[in-house]
Amino acid sequence: MEVIMTRDDIISVLGPVDEAVIADIALTGASLEELREAFAWLGADEALLNEGRPLPGTKVARLIEILDMPEDEDGRQAAAE
Helix, strand or coil: CCCCCHHHHHHHHHHHCHHHHHHHHHHCCCCCCCHHHHHHHHHHHHHHHHHCCCCCCCHHHHHHHHHHHEECCCCCCCCCC
């Protein structure tokens, strides 16, 4: 049984984020563990590779794309093209 992440789950990992980012993350269907893994990859990709960790799977890779989008001048993440 797949557990859907709640808004509070997402904020517990990322801290305060834009509602659009929360919606994009929720739409991936990823688990809370996959979100934690994506967040770890963003912060320490080289260290994780050096540990011999496998490259992220499809959902984790999509989460990394969402989390790594550049911010616009207002501090909001720019829309994906």
